[in-house]
Amino acid sequence: MGFSFDYLIQGFVTALSWQNLFWALVGCFIGTLVGVLPGIGPVSGIAILLPLTTVLPPTSAIIMMAAIYYGAMYGGSTTAIVVNIPGEASSVPTAMDGYEMAKQGKAGPALAISAIGSFFAGTISVVALTLFAPMLAEFAVVFGPPEYFALMFMGLSLVISLSGRALLKGVISMALGLTAALIGQDPLTGAARLTFGTSTLNAGVDFISVIVGLFAISEVMINVEQRITAIDTMSISDWMPTWADIKQCGWTMVRGTGVGFFLGLLPGCAPSVTTFVAYDLEKRVSKHPERFGRGAIEGVCAPEAANNATSTAGFIPLFSFGLPTAPSMAVMLGGLMMYGLQPGPMLFQTSPQFVWAVIASMYIGNVMLLVLNLPLVGMWAKICKIPFYILGPIIVFCAMIGTYSIRFQAFDVWVMLLFGVIGYFMRKLGYPVAPMVLSSVLAQMLETSMGQALLISQGSPLIFFTRPISAIFMALAFVSIGRGIWSQVKAKAPEAVTDDAEY
Amino acid sequence: MKKKIIGCIVLSAILALVWVGAANAAAAFPNKRITYNICFNPGGESDITARFQEAALKKALGVDISINYKIGGGGALCWADLVQTKPDGYTIAGHNLPHIALQPLEMGNAGYKTLDLKNIYMFESTPNLLMVRNDSPYKTLKDFIEAAKKNPPGVFTVGGSGTSSANDLGTTMLGKAAGIQLTYIPFGGTGSAVPALLGGHVTALMSYSTMGVQFKGKFRGLAIASEERMEVLPDVPTFKEQGYDIVEGAYRGVAAPPGTPDEIVKILANAFEKVMKDPEVKKKMDQNAFKTEFMGPAESLALVKKKMVEYEQIMKDLGRIKK
Numbered sequence: 076m077g078f079s080f081d082y083l084i085q086g087f088v089t090a091l092s093w094q095n096l097f098w099a100l101v102g103c104f105i106g107t108l109v110g111v112l113p114g115i116g117p118v119s120g121i122a123i124l125l126p127l128t129t130v131l132p133p134t135s136a137i138i139m140m141a142a143i144y145y146g147a148m149y150g151g152s153t154t155a156i157v158v159n160i161p162g163e164a165s166s167v168p169t170a171m172d173g174y175e176m177a178k179q180g181k182a183g184p185a186l187a188i189s190a191i192g193s194f195f196a197g198t199i200s201v202v203a204l205t206l207f208a209p210m211l212a213e214f215a216v217v218f219g220p221p222e223y224f225a226l227m228f229m230g231l232s233l234v235i236s237l238s239g240r241a242l243l244k245g246v247i248s249m250a251l252g253l254t255a256a257l258i259g260q261d262p263l264t265g266a267a268r269l270t271f272g273t274s275t276l277n278a279g280v281d282f283i284s285v286i287v288g289l290f291a292i293s294e295v296m297i298n299v300e301q302r303i304t305a306i307d308t309m310s311i312s313d314w315m316p317t318w319a320d321i322k323q324c325g326w327t328m329v330r331g332t333g334v335g336f337f338l339g340l341l342p343g344c345a346p347s348v349t350t351f352v353a354y355d356l357e358k359r360v361s362k363h364p365e366r367f368g369r370g371a372i373e374g375v376c377a378p379e380a381a382n383n384a385t386s387t388a389g390f391i392p393l394f395s396f397g398l399p400t401a402p403s404m405a406v407m408l409g410g411l412m413m414y415g416l417q418p419g420p421m422l423f424q425t426s427p428q429f430v431w432a433v434i435a436s437m438y439i440g441n442v443m444l445l446v447l448n449l450p451l452v453g454m455w456a457k458i459c460k461i462p463f464y465i466l467g468p469i470i471v472f473c474a475m476i477g478t479y480s481i482r483f484q485a486f487d488v489w490v491m492l493l494f495g496v497i498g499y500f501m502r503k504l505g506y507p508v509a510p511m512v513l514s515s516v517l518a519q520m521l522e523t524s525m526g527q528a529l530l531i532s533q534g535s536p537l538i539f540f541t542r543p544i545s546a547i548f549m550a551l552a553f554v555s556i557g558r559g560i561w562s563q564v565k566a567k568a569p570e571a572v573t574d575d576a577e578y
Numbered sequence: 579m580k581k582k583i584i585g586c587i588v589l590s591a592i593l594a595l596v597w598v599g600a601a602n603a604a605a606a607f608p609n610k611r612i613t614y615n616i617c618f619n620p621g622g623e624s625d626i627t628a629r630f631q632e633a634a635l636k637k638a639l640g641v642d643i644s645i646n647y648k649i650g651g652g653g654a655l656c657w658a659d660l661v662q663t664k665p666d667g668y669t670i671a672g673h674n675l676p677h678i679a680l681q682p683l684e685m686g687n688a689g690y691k692t693l694d695l696k697n698i699y700m701f702e703s704t705p706n707l708l709m710v711r712n713d714s715p716y717k718t719l720k721d722f723i724e725a726a727k728k729n730p731p732g733v734f735t736v737g738g739s740g741t742s743s744a745n746d747l748g749t750t751m752l753g754k755a756a757g758i759q760l761t762y763i764p765f766g767g768t769g770s771a772v773p774a775l776l777g778g779h780v781t782a783l784m785s786y787s788t789m790g791v792q793f794k795g796k797f798r799g800l801a802i803a804s805e806e807r808m809e810v811l812p813d814v815p816t817f818k819e820q821g822y823d824i825v826e827g828a829y830r831g832v833a834a835p836p837g838t839p840d841e842i843v844k845i846l847a848n849a850f851e852k853v854m855k856d857p858e859v860k861k862k863m864d865q866n867a868f869k870t871e872f873m874g875p876a877e878s879l880a881l882v883k884k885k886m887v888e889y890e891q892i893m894k895d896l897g898r899i900k901k
Contacts, residue, residue, distance in 0.1 A: 219779025220763075260658060263764050264741050265651025265681060265688055274662050277689050278655070299583050342773045398621045398769060405620030405647075408629065464583045468590035519650075523766065530763050531735050531779065 086431030091439070095138050098131065099436055102139035103443050106146020110162050111154050134429065138436040140407060145440045148346075148386055149193060149448060152379055156185045157458050158470050160291040160477075164282060164347035164516050165382050168354035170290055171509060172367060172374030179370050184320055188372055189379040190448045192324065196332040196380035197441035200387035203336060204394075205434055211388075212395035215340040220527035221538050223341070225548035227521040228539075230348055232552040233355040234510040235559030242563050244506045252511035255280050256518030263526040275486050282515045284478045284491040289508050291474045292495025295467050297502060303463055324376040327357055331377040335384030342392055346385040347516045353381035387437065394430060607667055607842050611642040614832070615671035617656030618739060619649055621769025623704055623788050623868070624672040624830060630863065631701075634856045638849040649766045651688075652740025653677050657833075658689025665835040667842035670698060675829040679886045680742040683899055692886055696838050699850040700831035700873035700881060702863065704786040705804035706748035706824075707814065708736075709797040711775060714782075719801045719820050722782065723756045731759035737771040737780040740764055744828035745771075745784045747889075748803060750896050752784070755822045786827065787811060787867035803827055810867045829871065831878055840875075847874045 089095065131139065151162025156173030169189065176185040203211070218226075231249065238245020258269040259279025270276040331353040338349040357377040358367045367374045390407075392398045399405040458466070478491045501508055532538035540546050614635075616624050628645050635643050648656035653674060660671045673695055681688040708719065716722040726734045738745025741764045749762040765771035768785055775783045776796065783789070783797075790799045790811050799814035803826045807816055817824040832850065834843060853859055854870055863870050873881060893899045 216773045216777035219774055219777050221779075260651045260655045260689060262650040262655075262766065265654030265658075265685055267687055267689060274658070274689070278659050278662070295587070299587070302583075342770065392773070398772060399625075405625055405629075405645075408620070467583060468587050471587055472590045527763050527765070530761055533732050533761065 085428060086433075086435035087438075089134055089428070089432040089435065091435075095135050095432075095436065096439070098135045098139040099142045099440055099443055100447075102142025103146040103440060103447055106143035106148075107150040107153070107444075107448070108146075109143065110147035110150020110152075134432050137407070137429070137433050138440075141433060141437055142440045142443070144386065144407070145197070145383070145437075145444055148382055149190065149444055152189045152193075152382070153186060156189065156375065157182055158291070158466070159294045160470065160474060161286055164286055164512070165345070165350045165378070165385075167286060167290070167347070167509070167512050167516075168350045168378035169375055169382075171354070172369075172371050174294075175368070175370035176372065176375065181370065181372075184317075184372065185375050187449060188320065188324060188376050190445055191321065192328050192331065192376040192380040193383040194441050194445040195328045196335060196383040197387060197444075198438065199332050200336050200384045201434065201437045201441070204387055204391060204437075208391050208395055211340055211391050215342065215392060217544065218341050220524040220531060221542050221545040222548070223344075223520060223524035224528050225539055225545035225552070226338075226341075226344075227348075227517045227524065229548045229552040229555070230352060230517050231514060231521070232555040232559075233351060233513060235555055238507050238510060240563075240566075241505060241507060242559060244504075245510045248501065248506050248508065249510035249514040252285075252514030253518055255285060255511075256282070256515045262519055262523045278482075278484075280490055281481050281487050282512075283481055284487040285494045285515055286512055287474050287478055288491035288494030289498035289501075289512065291470055292491060293498030293502060293508075295470055296495065296499045298463055298467060320372050324373055327373040327376045328380045330356055330360070331380030332384045334377075335381030336388045338381075339385030339388030340391055342398065344385070344520075345516070346382050348520075349381045349385045350378035351513050351516070353377040383441075390437075607845055608639055608641045610668065611644050612639065612667070613644045613646050613669045615646050615648050615656055615660065615669065617648060617653035617672055617674070619765070619767030619769035620647065621772070622739060622767035623786055623828075624674070624767070625769065626788065626866065627702060627830060627863075627868065628672065630859050631850075631853050634853040634859050635849060638852045639846075652681065652743045652746070652764060654681050654685070654688045654690070654742075657681075657695060660833065660835055661690045661694045663835045665696075665838040667834060667838055667846060670832045670834050670846065673697075673831055673833040674743065675700075675831075675882060675885050676747060676826075676889050677740060677743045677828070678833075679882065679889045680747065680893065683890060683893060684742045692882065694836045695833035696836055696843060697875050697878040697882060698832045698834055698843055698846045699854075699875070700829050700871050700878040701850060701854045702831075702868045702870055703827055703829045704788055704868055705802050705808070705827035706744055706784055707787050707790045707802045707811075708748075708752070708782055708784055708800045709775065709790060709793075710782045710800060711778065712796055712798050714798065716782075716800065717798070719815070719817070719822075722800055723758055726756070726758040726760065732761045734758070734782070735761045735763050735780040736782050736784050737763045737765055737774045738784045739766075739768045739771055739786075744826060745786075747892070747896075748824070748826050749784045750898060751824050751826060751892075752817075752822070754896055755817075755824060790814060791865070791867045808867055810865065829881065831871075831873070843875055 151166040152169045152173070155161040155166040155170035156177055159170050159174040161167045161170045173185045173189070176182065234245050234249045235242065258276055260267055260277060267277055334353040334356055335349045338344050338352060339346070354374060354377050357373045358364045361367065361371070361373065389404050393404045393408060399408045474491065475488055478487050479485070481487055498508055528538055529536070538545070539549050614628055616628055618624050632643055632645065648659055656671050657673065657678060660669070663669045678692050678695060682690065682692050708722070710716050710722065716725060736749045738749060740746065746762055746764065749760050753760045762784070763774070763780055765774065768789055771783055771785060772789060772793065774780050782800070787802060787808055790797065790802070799811060801817045801820060801822075802808060802811060802814045803817050803824050805816070805818065805825055807814065832846070834846070851872060851874065854872060860870060890899075
């Protein structure tokens with residue numbers, strides 16, 4: 076695929092027609108709504124709306140689908156910030172600091188910075204996509220099973236920094252998350268584990284139910300116990316972040332975009348992983364890491380930027396190889412195929428005007444989301460002011476509907492409630508919740524790549540250390556673990572290791 | 579105040595559970611969206627076929643089709659899930675031979691039994707295709723086998739889709755026929771195996787003809803496991819003509835949970851038959867090296883039963899299951 080200004084301009088012309096602008100707007104709006112509901116992510120959203128798009132001309136349809144996708148990413152962070160319900164796993168880090176900000180009356184700035192960060196990341200990523208797609212695609216395939224494992228392992232080492240001073244509790248929490256992820260069939264061989272012979276457990280535990288339970292339900296329980304009147308009882312400060320806030324996040328947005336984009340190139344690396352990595356990176360480079368988990372604005376900006384960068388980067392394998400690397404991309408491809416486009420590396424050669432129109436509309440989608448959502452920030456932020464005896468039940472209600480809609484199994488709702496109770500006790504006893512979420516998100520890819528890598532090396536774990544890229548990630552992981560343990564040992568006595576979690 | 583809050587929460591919870599537990603009103607099938615589960619990664623053959631079929635299927639059935647992924651265990655996760663789903667015809671899953679025959683045989687407990695899957699239709703088959711990268715030193719199957727013999731056993735890795743699947747079996751067959759030891763690396767689907775070869779993480783792929791067409795510019799097909807060369811891949815010699823009697827690949831179709839009423843299965847089968855006969859669909863299938871099949875419920879069940887017996891013998895001969 077060659078970059079051509081001609082095609083790009085042509086693409087813009089197509090994308091900027093009144094008709095296409097309208098459909099992009101509709102898509103953004105629907106996408107945001109879809110993203111707000113937990114359990115219905117962009118994939119289901121696009122899949123449900125796909126038939127509607129068949130009545131539209133192809134270009135408009137694809138533009139609308141891309142807009143829905145982006146909108147959904149944005150919607151998920153709204154509920155994460157306002158009511159501590161992460162819309163998807165990728166919104167979890169946003170919830171961690173965003174909800175704290177909401178409790179401090181800063182829901183407005185949190186939502187706004189999330190929109191601004193997303194816009195920044197989206198725009199930069201689309202530019203990178205436009206200019207460097209083929210190169211980037213080549214880079215992506217350099218990652219094989221050993222590299223994926225090393226990356227996931229490094230991701231797990233993030234537990235160290237996410238646990239703060241409660242390292243032991245953090246590791247326990249992580250282990251519990253890994254155990255929950257083990258339930259069901261082995262992703263490589265299909266062998267059943269921890270199923271106790273029941274067929275329900277054979278299907279495993281869906282991590283969205285776990286996350287919604289751990290965050291939303293346990294939060295509601297704690298709020299009830301503390302008899303809070305509303306999430307945000309402080310007087311409303313500005314809806315918008317101050318210039319100081321935005322400046323503070325300047326480099327954060329760059330870093331978040333970088334992390335999100337490069338990791339997003341890797342086939343199979345979900346936004347949920349990249350947001351955690353971006354969050355952790357911010358925490359490590361910050362001069363005041365203890366602010367994270369208590370309402371640090373960078374803690375909202377980084378994952379949001381990473382999130383959008385990853386979604387955009389996901390298009391690169393699709394456009395370069397015709398390989399959709401995530402279910403959402405496959406739905407896009409399905410849409411493209413309905414209009415006669417051949418999947419495969421020839422996609423760019425055979426239908427460039429189509430592809431460039433989509434890329435152009437991605438630029439526009441970013442602008443549109445910013446314009447659409449910033450004014451609405453005030454409205455969303457007001458939700459935090461709703462008296463809790465009304466909002467609490469509504470949250471529980473939405474959480475149940477959302478969780479049920481994942482697989483239409485009541486089992487998932489029970490899992491959510493169970494983890495709500497578990498989350499409640501974890502918080503009371505000072506166990507950090509984030510490591511559990513992180514490990515359940517990383518578990519499947521961790522296991523699968525480990526299995527594949529060890530098969531390639533015929534059983535030798537040295538493979539992770541002899542290949543350069545994988546060696547780098549493993550080294551980073553061990554450094555992280557080493558530093559974490561060292562700082563525990565150094566600080567005061569062994570009591571420090573069992574301190575309560577800050578978050 | 580606390581009681582009020584607790585009361586509200588409990589009430590809402592009860593209402594929510596009642597709502598979601600409510601049964602759907604009975605009406606003519608189908609009267610709402612049908613979920614079509616795909617058991618492998620996006621980008622693979624099952625996924626591609628489903629995308630080709632989507633529009634025509636919607637027209638034939640008159641309802642929306644929602645394509646969903648349940649990936650893992652070479653399809654075992656998806657089929658284990660299917661046998662527990664309500665047999666009302668609103669959830670179907672793509673299924674593959676030999677996978678559904680091999681997995682219960684090899685795994686002991688795969689979560690499902692081969693004959694539990696109620697066959698609706700078998701709509702395509704693709705032969706196995708051994709591929710290497712274009713810049714690989716192995717230009718022919720002979721080169722590949724000779725090099726494998728020179729290297730320590732198992733160093734040559736061959737990636738493919740799933741465990742106890744066509745690709746897996748194909749690799750074992752090649753190893754036995756050529757007297758070499760190959761290490762098979764299972765991936766969640768062709769969609770994730772292909773990047774592994776692109777990046778050079780495996781020596782070769784034992785994949786399907788479809789990828790041979792899609793990645794013509796990047797991969798070289800060394801041998802195809804069909805009776806004769808495929809029209810869309812004229813330069814790829816068969817295993818047979820190179821001296822190895824290996825004819826193997828995957829049949830793909832759709833299945834419903836056990837206990838699905840026959841009338842409903844018939845409606846779905848007729849819809850799929852119409853879809854596969856649609857000229858647009860046929861064209862895309864041919865272009866992408868899929869061989870279209872037209873086997874309804876009875877015929878596909880007969881095929882499954884026949885293959886079960888065949889594969890049991892093959893697996894014993896290859897030493898993959900105990901005699």
